[in-house]
Amino acid sequence: MESKRSAGRPRGRPRRERDWHAVPEKTRKSKVKVEEVSDDQQVGHIKVKEPTYNHLTELEERVNDLGESWETESLFEDIIEDLAEPNFFDDVDACTPEQAVRYRQQLRAVGPEEFCRLTVDSRTITAKKLLTAFGIRPPAFLEGMPDESYFGLLTLAMTRELAKRAKIVKYNTIDDAVHLLKKSKNIVVLTGAGISTSLGIPDFRSKETGLYSQLEKLGLGINDPQEVFNIDIFRDDPAIFYSVAKDILPNTKKFSPTHAFIAMLQNKGKLLTNYSQNIDNIEANAGILPEKLVQCHGSFATATCQRCGHKVQGDAIFADVKAGKIPRCEKCIASLRSKGPLKRKRSSNASSRKSRRYHDDDDDSSDDRYDIPAAGVMKPDITFFGEALPDEFTKRLVKHDRDLVDLVVVIGTSLKVAPVSEVVPYLPAHIPQIYISRTPVSHINFDIDLLGDCDVVVAELCRRAGWDLDHEMAVPKEQEIEATLEPGYTSRHNFKVVDPVAEF
Structure with missing residues (x-):
């Protein structure tokens, strides 16, 4: 299965996928560098400025709250990622696929300044419609506003297009x-x-059938199903991951x-x-x-103790994983046993109760029923968010x-x-x-x-x-x-x- 690097994002409107490293969203710079959008900036004869809003949505409030230039970059690239779709739209006044290809080729051929002069400045096409040539759906919150309100997004859409690798035209069939x-x-x-x-292994993001869609229905007590794979959440309570790990464990x-x-x-x-x-x-x-x-x-091929670093073949923990149990490090347990008898866990321990929510192992003879704080948790050597x-x-x-x-x-x-x-x-x-x-x-x-x-x-x-x-x-x-x-x-x-x- 394809691994999943977007944990920690609250559900709601979609955003571009987060980096593997746990960089807070509000401090993340965009990968495509663009100049700060100001009242004096122009592309061709287009004067770029932020529109004024009357009825503010969450997205619009974020626009108005921006101060630093890198925040502007990050926000507007987020907007573009939110609005970008691979196909063209029947429900808006959009360029045809043929027109879109011609406009993108023209942009690369003549450059952004001349491109703007030949299109929006000459009134041969509106900025709103031209956005669709770059696969961008005009945002609903700009509907009914003057065409210049779309200039900021158009500028970044063109910057985004020019930052892409150019297609090699001789390869097509x-x-x-x-x-x-x-x-x-x-x-x-x-x-x-x-x-x-085709082997019956679900992907992560498909609607209804994807793993994240299935996890949303389980009520795991987390904000986002992708948090199942967050390393900080795993370290705090590995039972959350192991309650669903059996569903992604390769068994073929x-x-x-x-x-x-x-x-x-x-x-x-x-x-x-x-x-x-x-x-x-x-x-x-x-x-x-x-x-x-x-x-x-990474993969399930091996697993590592999170305390002592002891590594084992992945199938050594599969029995526990399939049972929804937290696999513990046998090396740690053996070391503890050599020092004396283990103590029973205190039933009043809140964290123990929290972990037990995710499995029904009530066998008092099990190692899980003993207080072994130094026995490390085994973690499959898959790369979690934050690693x-x-x-x-x-x-x-x-x-x-x-x-x-x-x-x-x-x-x-x-x-x-x-x-x-x-x-x-x-x-x-x-x-x-x-x-x-x-x-x-x-x-x-x-x-x-x-x-x-x-x-x-x-x-x-x-x-x-x-x-x-x-x-x-x-x-x-x-x-x-x-x-x-x-x-x-x-x-x-x-x-x-x-x-x-x-x-x-």
Whole structure:
């Protein structure tokens, strides 16, 4: 499963995903640096200024409360992330996809000043409608206000677009993607939860079916289901995590056709590195070698005592995890036993009662019924919110892959989780990039978007490449897969199985 780096955010309006490191939101600077928006600033002949509000919503009050320039940057980029959608809108006066592509290309060709002169200044299009060319829905709180009220957001939308890597225009078709796969020798593959969902493992963010959606219904006494994976909350009360850990514990030795596809790239001598955001360790089942794999968010493969640092194989704690119990360090317990008999826990202890809310183990002979304060809690070696990523992540990316990579393939992830989301922008812009997932992303310009179930997309790529994807769950060779170009795009393709045969 793709790990989850946005804990601590109250529910309500969506925001961009938080960094892996626990940086308070109000002190977080935006990643895209823009100049402070002031009354005197202009883009082209557009005078940028903050609008005046009469009926203040929470978002509007935050706008009015801003003082420091970095706060302005952070807020308005948050607004853009809130309003950004990968598809265009039928319920607003929006640019068509074809128009949007032309406007984005024009911005890059002539620069922001001339672009503004040719568009908004010449009154060929309103700022409100032009926002939609950059995938931004005009905010409801500006509805009915003068068009200049949209200038601030438009300025940042253009800055955001120019900060993106420019698409390589010669790569557009599915056959282009196949050609790149066949010729490349050092492919960086970045994967997320989408490559495991066909195994019945839920992703984190899908509505209704995603893990976070399911956790919301459990009433765990936390503000946000993502707090289950917050390291501070784990240290305060590990029972909260262990009450749900059984639901994300990998319990299969299987792997998906997409895992098999990545292993195939490795076996063909093409895989440079697989950066996985998943914590299920299924890559190992598929045979991806440890030296080719960076588990960016750790995994259940091992577990470590939070007191003495004793490390064990992950399956050593699986029995306790499956029972919803807190696994304790056997080394710590053995050391305590050697010093004398253990004392029973005091039933009046509030924290003990709090922990017992999450499991029904009332066996007085269990170690859980004894007061062993020095016996450390075992924690799977997955990276929680507030913990640093493994050193291997940065070391491999900076000192090895950046200079060798000749193709980037992103599969089954929305790339909203930092710093893994920064891998793609960090790699050289001239290296081709392919995106495979069910839905497109708007914050990164990939050269080719292949949209659909990951297993279906990789099956079609292998068929066209003449590669045999040997997997019991793979799409049968006789099965027809329909691939259509999305209207308004030259490089966005949608895949679906046509009238599936009975065995698929």
